[in-house]
Amino acid sequence: MLDIGCGWGTLARYASTNYGAYVIGVTLGRNQTAWGNAGLRADGIPEEQSKVICMDYRDIPKTTFSKIACLEMAEHVGVRHFSSFLKQVYNLLDDDGVFVLQLSGFRKPWQYEDLVWGLFMNKYVFPGADASTPLGFYIDKAEGAGFEIKSVDTIGIHYSATMWRWYRNWLGNRSKVEEKYGKRWFRIWEYFLASATIASRQGTATCYQITLVKNLNSTQRTGGIQTQFAPSGALAVGGGVSLKKA
Secondary structure, three states: EEEEOEEEEEEEEEEEOOOOOOOOEOOHHHHHHHHHHHHHHOOOOOOOOOOEOOOOOOOOOOOEEEEEEEEEEEHHHHHHHHHHHHHHHHHHHHEEEEEEEEEEEOOOOOOHHHHHHHHHHHHHOEEEEEEEEOHHHHHHHHHHOOOOEEEEEEEEHHHHHHHHHHHHHHHHHHHHHHHHHHHHHHHHHHHHHHHHHHHHHHHOEEEEEEEEEEEEOOOOOOOOOOEEEEOHHHHHOOOOOOOOOO
16 A cells, blocks of 8 residues: 555554555655654564655656555645646556545635635645635546546534644644744734644535546456445345345
């Protein structure tokens, strides 16, 4: 599995430890690389199985993977480069592989507070990360790159709960943050985390988990499907009422 923008390597660590996965994580953070690899080794995962590499995603060697994940990184690619990013992932994926893409998004019928929220993030938190858009943009670009949409889950309410925990952790470490980065930096992120908790709860922002496969005639589409029964067969196995007329 390839994890693009793996951060601290927690997905690589979880998949390796619990499922025996072979994972390569890619991040730009040197500290994240060191921490992620240390965590893998601490869990007894050898480097030949899984590792985190400090690398720009555009420099990933031209090989293929059966599974690719990209969680909350693609927004930082930017709108202008989003299509080329997806095409690169397409070429890195096996023909029967699966690509899971998690992105933040905004509602299409926007309100003025949504605009203010987006401008604040672009200026103070994620400069240049302009690819947080309504769902339709992601779907159009993914299909344009040759992918088929297998499923879409909207997980904004779960993201709100996550942001709330980050917010509480941030407040609990106020003295440490201010000592190292100053009060202004603490206040910016305090506002961001608090606002993100509310925004994801009220619909200003949300989060999507999009499962993609290649749109080829030969693509194996039955993977992940729990049953291949027709409705009548499923009801019969489950002890339900038959659909046939009496």
